[in-house]
Amino acid sequence: PSDIKTRRRLLSAEILPWRNRHLAVFPQLKPFTDALDPEVLPEDEVLFLPSDIPYDQHAALSLTHHASTEFQLREGEANNAVNLLCSSILHGMVLLDSKNEQSRGVYQNTRATKFINLTKAKKHTATARYRHSRTKLLALSNRSAFVLKDYPELHDADTWAKNAASARKLGDGAKVDSWIWTFGRLRGLNATEKLAFIAETEKVQWFRAQADTERWVEEVDLLEEEFRRVIRSCEKMESVWLDLTASASTKYRPISTTWQMPGPHPGYVSYAYQKADMYKKMGLDARQLFKEAGGEWPNATESLSDYVHRRRPTTHVNWAAGSEV
Numbered sequence: 659p660s661d662i663k664t665r666r667r668l669l670s671a672e673i674l675p676w677r678n679r680h681l682a683v684f685p686q687l688k689p690f691t692d693a694l695d696p697e698v699l700p701e702d703e704v705l706f707l708p709s710d711i712p713y714d715q716h717a718a719l720s721l722t723h724h725a726s727t728e729f730q731l732r733e734g735e736a737n738n739a740v741n742l743l744c745s746s747i748l749h750g751m752v753l754l755d756s757k758n759e760q761s762r763g764v765y766q767n768t769r770a771t772k773f774i775n776l777t778k779a780k781k782h783t784a785t786a787r788y789r790h791s792r793t794k795l796l797a798l799s800n801r802s803a804f805v806l807k808d809y810p811e812l813h814d815a816d817t818w819a820k821n822a823a824s825a826r827k828l829g830d831g832a833k834v835d836s837w838i839w840t841f842g843r844l845r846g847l848n849a850t851e852k853l854a855f856i857a858e859t860e861k862v863q864w865f866r867a868q869a870d871t872e873r874w875v876e877e878v879d880l881l882e883e884e885f886r887r888v889i890r891s892c893e894k895m896e897s898v899w900l901d902l903t904a905s906a907s908t909k910y911r912p913i914s915t916t917w918q919m920p921g922p923h924p925g926y927v928s929y930a931y932q933k934a935d936m937y938k939k940m941g942l943d944a945r946q947l948f949k950e951a952g953g954e955w956p957n958a959t960e961s962l963s964d965y966v967h968r969r970r971p972t973t974h975v976n977w978a979a980g981s982e983v
Contacts, residue, residue: 669700680706686719687711709794729798732791736809739788740838743817746781751821753777781817788812810837820866835867879966885948886955892941899934903927 681688690706704710708725709732716722757770792809799805816836821827956965 666700673700673703673705676705684719684721709797713797713800725798729795732794732798736788736791736795739784739791743781743784743788744819744838746777746784747817747819750774750777750781751819755821785812785814785817812838839867875970879970882953883962885944885951885953889941889944889948892937892944896934896937896941899930899937903930903934 677691681691684706687706690704690711694704708716708721708728711719711721716725753770753774757767757774761767761770789812792805792811795805795809816838819835819839820833954969956962960968
């Protein structure tokens with residue numbers, strides 16, 4: 659508590675002269691400052707920057723140009739916050755892996771936990787800074803569509819990434835990384851600066867995402883082949899049961915002392931026809947569903963391997979331009 663009181667006293671001492679300079683530049687804001695509650699805590703004081711003034715009053719108060727300047731500063735603040743958030747997430751994963759593998763004893767574990775907690779604090783700071791900057795950007799732009807698109811809302815579930823410092827775990831391939839790792843539409847930066855930002859925050863994540871994509875493509879190939887095998891299996895079982903209708907001999911018939919007929923038993927033949935019809939319907943249904951799902955069959959002249967390579971999508975990366983084709 660004493661430390662908080664000291665910090666509040668120092669903050670109040672900094673706000674007072676700043677308020678005087680602010681009113682010297684913007685005397686039209688004096689009615690706003692006069693209405694401030696004197697009992698409000700220093701950290702809750704409103705500074706009456708353009709983002710604190712309703713958007714529809716900017717023109718009347720001659721704040722349009724200053725609002726544009728603050729907008730650019732808030733953009734840079736949001737971009738830096740995302741950059742810090744990405745690096746903090748990666749740093750935290752590396753520290754946690756290092757602690758689990760190398761820290762032994764109370765002293766080493768306590769020291770490692772201290773650094774992990776510091777990284778978590780940086781992550782929370784970056785998250786809060788981005789949310790604050792986004793709120794100001796929305797206020798300065800009257801919730802324009804491009805702000806909502808270029809600066810999405812940051813949820814707690816977005817502040818994570820697949821561990822780039824360890825091997826993939828079961829289920830990682832089914833998870834998609836947060837939008838912060840593809841945060842490339844940075845308004846206010848030129849193309850070169852955007853590429854530099856992306857390269858700094860996405861190096862490992864890009865290659866991991868590429869590996870996940872290849873695994874998903876392989877999974878589609880496996881599921882398609884499993885579908886084709888189900889169809890072939892049903893057709894084969896239909897053929898087997900049709901063959902059995904002709905081989906159901908009298909040796910399988912119940913012993914009867916009153917009559918004896920050569921040839922297949924009617925009951926066995928009917929059962930075999932019923933099973934053959936069942937597998938026929940299953941095969942036709944599976945074939946139809948496979949067709950509706952976009953499944954295809956290899957040509958008569960190509961092997962399964964050639965068919966898979968022909969159908970598999972490819973990605974060509976233009977490393978010089980930093981884009982995918």
